[in-house]
Amino acid sequence: MTQRYRVFFKEIQKNFGERIFKITVNAGLTCPNVDGTKAKGGCTFCQESSYTGLTFQPGDSIQKQISSGMEYVKKRHKTAAFFVYFQNGTNTYAPLDRLKTIYETPFLFEDIKGMMIATRPDCLEKEVVDYLGELNQRTWLWVELGLQSHRNDILKKINRAHTVEDFVKASHELAEKKIKTSAHVILGLPGEEPSDSRSKACFLNTLPISAVKIHNLVVFKNTVLEKQFRQGLYDPLTLDDFTDQCIAFLEHLRPDILIQRINAHGPRDQTIAPDWSVNKWAALNSIHLEMEKRDSWQGKKLNIFFKSKAKLQEIKTNLLKDESIGLLG
Ligand code: SF4
Numbered sequence: 001m002t003q004r005y006r007v008f009f010k011e012i013q014k015n016f017g018e019r020i021f022k023i024t025v026n027a028g029l030t031c032p033n034v035d036g037t038k039a040k041g042g043c044t045f046c047q048e049s050s051y052t053g054l055t056f057q058p059g060d061s062i063q064k065q066i067s068s069g070m071e072y073v074k075k076r077h078k079t080a081a082f083f084v085y086f087q088n089g090t091n092t093y094a095p096l097d098r099l100k101t102i103y104e105t106p107f108l109f110e111d112i113k114g115m116m117i118a119t120r121p122d123c124l125e126k127e128v129v130d131y132l133g134e135l136n137q138r139t140w141l142w143v144e145l146g147l148q149s150h151r152n153d154i155l156k157k158i159n160r161a162h163t164v165e166d167f168v169k170a171s172h173e174l175a176e177k178k179i180k181t182s183a184h185v186i187l188g189l190p191g192e193e194p195s196d197s198r199s200k201a202c203f204l205n206t207l208p209i210s211a212v213k214i215h216n217l218v219v220f221k222n223t224v225l226e227k228q229f230r231q232g233l234y235d236p237l238t239l240d241d242f243t244d245q246c247i248a249f250l251e252h253l254r255p256d257i258l259i260q261r262i263n264a265h266g267p268r269d270q271t272i273a274p275d276w277s278v279n280k281w282a283a284l285n286s287i288h289l290e291m292e293k294r295d296s297w298q299g300k301k302l303n304i305f306f307k308s309k310a311k312l313q314e315i316k317t318n319l320l321k322d323e324s325i326g327l328l329g
Contacts (some may be wrong), residue, residue: 002320005250005289005298008211008258016113019077022085023069025062026255027102029089032123032161039161043148044228045186047220047270062105070111081311082109083140085116090130092119099128103135114140118184121145121170122162133177143174144182144213148195149189150203157191159224168207175208182211182260187245188237189217190228197245198301201252205302211259214249215264216242216283219272226272236274243286247296255299260289 003010012020021228032038034046066084073080084106092099106112115135124132135141146241147167149155155163167183174181183204187197204212219229219236228234237245246262263283276282291297297316 001288001292003288004256004296004319005253005259006319008260011233011258013139016081018079018081019072020081020083020113020118021077022083023073024087025069026088027062027066027086027091028090029094029102031090031091033159039121039159039223040157041159043160044158044190044224044268045217045220047223047266049152052104053303062102066106066109066112066161070109076261081111081113083114083116083142084112087118090120091117092125092132093123096127096131099131103131107139112139113144114142116142116144116182118144120162121147121167124170124173126269129173129177132179133173136179142180142211143180144184145170145174145209146184146188148184149179149192150200151192151196154189154191154196158189164203167305171182171207171209172257180210181208181215182258183207183209184213184215185249186217187217188189188242190225194241194245194248197249198297201249204257205252205254210258211260212253213260214246214262216246216277218264218266218274218277220266221272223271225299229273238239239276239282239286242283246283246287247291247294250291250298251296251301253298254302255319257298259298263320 009020031042034040034042057068070080070082073082086102091102094102103115103117106115117132132141132143138308145167146160147164148158148160150164152164171181171183172274185200187200216237217225219225219234229236242263250259251260263277263280265277265280268278271278297319299312299315303312
């Protein structure tokens with residue numbers, strides 16, 4: 001079944017002419033939302049162990065994590081090229097010298113084609129953005145910026161301790177350095193309405209971002225969200241509701257924005273709710289089938305941007321033909 005949205009890794013594969021695998025690395029950095037600098041306790045949903053890489057062993061150096069990850073993939077695939085993904089914590093939250101030591105490590109490996117750095121929009125000092133600009137000249141760099149919600153009242157509710165304005169500022173500063181930015185959003189946050197999925201996409205359309213990572217909200221063990229869930233203060237989305245919201249989001253999203261993922265799942269033994277989220281394919285299959293059934297596609301409802309029906313039709317045809325739109329040249 002053709003995916004009716006612009007799949008990130010397919011576009012990357014076209015660009016490099018080979019399949020690219022992602023190696024998740026834990027650089028050992030903390031977060032200003034955890035260490036008390038911005039807030040305490042972290043985001044209400046955050047549980048770091050729910051997103052540790054497959055081959056990660058506590059104490060492993062960055063170099064060791066990269067070589068173990070590459071070895072693991074190479075055993076299963078004849079040839080392989082890689083992106084290193086710095087995921088855990090806030091990966092620009094350290095003195096510049098330490099960041100430089102971390103981000104020079106992938107250059108020791110020939111098969112590493114690019115880097116993805118996940119961070120918060122309020123942790124990008126000018127000297128860090130300048131350094132990322134330099135890195136961007138030497139490798140394929142993506143900065144993944146956490147937004148989660150386009151509403152400050154919701155950000156407050158989930159204890160993000162940054163604002164929507166921080167995100168706008170950071171995305172523009174990165175764009176000035178020609179760094180590709182990916183926005184991380186969650187659908188169905190406590191306090192959000194179903195219509196927020198639509199307005200979240202419309203908000204992102206106004207920003208210089210190149211990709212989006214969409215997550216459903218998962219209640220992990222030992223989080224504030226778990227307490228809220230047990231007290232009846234948070235009701236997770238059903239699979240049908242998440243499917244509806246995700247499709248509404250995609251239909252209102254600019255068709256040039258690449259989709260890095262459309263759902264989240266964690267280890268079964270760490271997941272409290274919703275049950276369907278532990279099955280990676282449940283959400284993917286539901287969204288793909290429903291998009292097909294509704295003849296839905298990324299950008300379908302964007303008549304504000306593309307008033308001409310012919311232009312919208314052209315976008316749809318290209319998506320379904322799976323044609324590259326040369327975004328990554
Ligand atoms: S900003 Fe990221 S690492 Fe920090 S508490 Fe929130 S989710 Fe966790």
